[in-house]
Amino acid sequence: MRIAAVDVIVTCPGRNYVIVKITTDDGVVGWGDATLNGREQSVVAYLREHVAPLLVGRDATRISDIWQYLYRGSYWRRGSVAATAIGGVDIALWDIAGKVAGLPVYRLLGGRARDGVTIYGHASGTDIDGAVADVGDFLARGYRAVRVQALVPGLTSNYGLRHGTGLTYEPAAGELPDEETWDSAAYLDFVPGLMKRVREEHGYGFHLLHDVHHRLSANEAAQLGRSLEPYRMFWMEDPTPAEDQAAFRLIRSRTTTPIAVGEIFSGIWDCQLLISERLIDYIRVAVPHAGGITHTRRIWDLADLYGVRTGSHGPGDVSPIGIAAALHLDLVAPNFGIQEYMGHLDPAGEVFRAGYSYGEGMLDLGDAPGIGVEVDEDAAARYPYSPKYLPVARLADGSMHDW
Numbered sequence: 001m002r003i004a005a006v007d008v009i010v011t012c013p014g015r016n017y018v019i020v021k022i023t024t025d026d027g028v029v030g031w032g033d034a035t036l037n038g039r040e041q042s043v044v045a046y047l048r049e050h051v052a053p054l055l056v057g058r059d060a061t062r063i064s065d066i067w068q069y070l071y072r073g074s075y076w077r078r079g080s081v082a083a084t085a086i087g088g089v090d091i092a093l094w095d096i097a098g099k100v101a102g103l104p105v106y107r108l109l110g111g112r113a114r115d116g117v118t119i120y121g122h123a124s125g126t127d128i129d130g131a132v133a134d135v136g137d138f139l140a141r142g143y144r145a146v147r148v149q150a151l152v153p154g155l156t157s158n159y160g161l162r163h164g165t166g167l168t169y170e171p172a173a174g175e176l177p178d179e180e181t182w183d184s185a186a187y188l189d190f191v192p193g194l195m196k197r198v199r200e201e202h203g204y205g206f207h208l209l210h211d212v213h214h215r216l217s218a219n220e221a222a223q224l225g226r227s228l229e230p231y232r233m234f235w236m237e238d239p240t241p242a243e244d245q246a247a248f249r250l251i252r253s254r255t256t257t258p259i260a261v262g263e264i265f266s267g268i269w270d271c272q273l274l275i276s277e278r279l280i281d282y283i284r285v286a287v288p289h290a291g292g293i294t295h296t297r298r299i300w301d302l303a304d305l306y307g308v309r310t311g312s313h314g315p316g317d318v319s320p321i322g323i324a325a326a327l328h329l330d331l332v333a334p335n336f337g338i339q340e341y342m343g344h345l346d347p348a349g350e351v352f353r354a355g356y357s358y359g360e361g362m363l364d365l366g367d368a369p370g371i372g373v374e375v376d377e378d379a380a381a382r383y384p385y386s387p388k389y390l391p392v393a394r395l396a397d398g399s400m401h402d403w
């Protein structure tokens with residue numbers, strides 16, 4: 001079974017997605033997710049110019065070799081663009097493998113280790129009352145784990161606030177990035193009171209999460225972690241920009257609040273130090289951004305050796321194909337922790353026919369062979385690519401800050 005064609009589709013049903021379509025010489029089609037939010041066209045060019053010509057004619061069943069060929073076979077091989085391109089190809093090849101076998105991918109990976117996948121949703125508010133009420137809505141809908149973000153007093157907007165019912169809070173609407181302001185001192189003063197109110201109103205019978213989104217210094221992160229200890233967080237996510245991995249030794253030594261990192265990592269080598277020194281509790285790579293199923297599985301096995309559990313990145317900018325790929329791994333992994341799930345805007349449902357379903361705070365996959373998400377190419381063509389940027393953040397004096 002040879003690869004006959006590798007096509008790349010870019011579509012914007014509410015937000016941009018990059019879809020890899022691999023067709024075999026006997027007509028089997030596999031779908032992969034290669035979406036990199038705000039940098040979509042870099043991955044498209046990488047795939048079309050540099051990857052597709054390498055794949056045509058190759059044996060589609062040799063998924064492991066193709067991964068190595070695309071990674072080791074590329075001298076310039078690190079980074080999110082390359083990893084996402086490889087990830088999209090890898091997911092599409094697993095889709096083909098499952099379709100040929102007549103089995104869902106989780107069966108190829110060893111079969112269910114659990115009955116369903118526990119997810120966490122994204123609650124937010126423009127003040128504490130609003131955020132507390134939003135948490136209540138998630139709990140009423142059966143969620144057992146909720147992430148909470150709120151507008152920090154004195155700021156006009158900040159990361160993680162949902163506007164209306166839409167899930168489009170991240171890409172800017174304009175042709176240039178939105179500019180947000182940031183104030184770490186105001187944030188550090190505000191967040192403990194937010195979590196205190198959430199626990200007072202809703203109790204301790206659910207998992208409570210929070211995303212710091214790379215905003216703090218190591219010492220500030222330690223302060224935050226300590227101040228949140230009474231509220232028994234499931235995790236604090238991305239407390240600092242994780243390029244400086246030694247900083248996590250400092251954070252770790254000063255707080256018992258669990259730490260989750262990894263959504264911008266692109267491979268096992270980015271995870272090695274944090275996992276092997278037990279500096280984090282959850283590894284949060286996104287399956288499409290970390291080289292797909294083949295490579296994410298290796299990261300999770302490494303994590304399991306050190307008691308680190310999984311918390312796969314699952315925002316709306318990971319397409320339903322990428323979410324489904326994560327769910328297959330989630331069902332099988334011995335060290336599964338939790339799955340992030342934001343959902344997708346309604347038009348995405350016209351493009352992606354996803355077989356997974358929600359019930360009581362969990363997602364589950366059906367028995368569809370392969371990844372279990374089919375793409376309607378006519379629908380995709382109705383939603384052409386629309387250039388978007390993620391926001392940027394500045395301090396009050398105009399200095400750039402990490403977003």
Ligand code: EZ4
Pocket residue numbers: 037170211213263315316317340390
């Ligand atoms: O900002 O996926 O935990 N979730 C996140 C996301 C990221 C976006 C960036 O594309 O941090 O909302």
Ligand code: CO
Pocket residue numbers: 211213237238263
């Ligand atoms: Co995050």
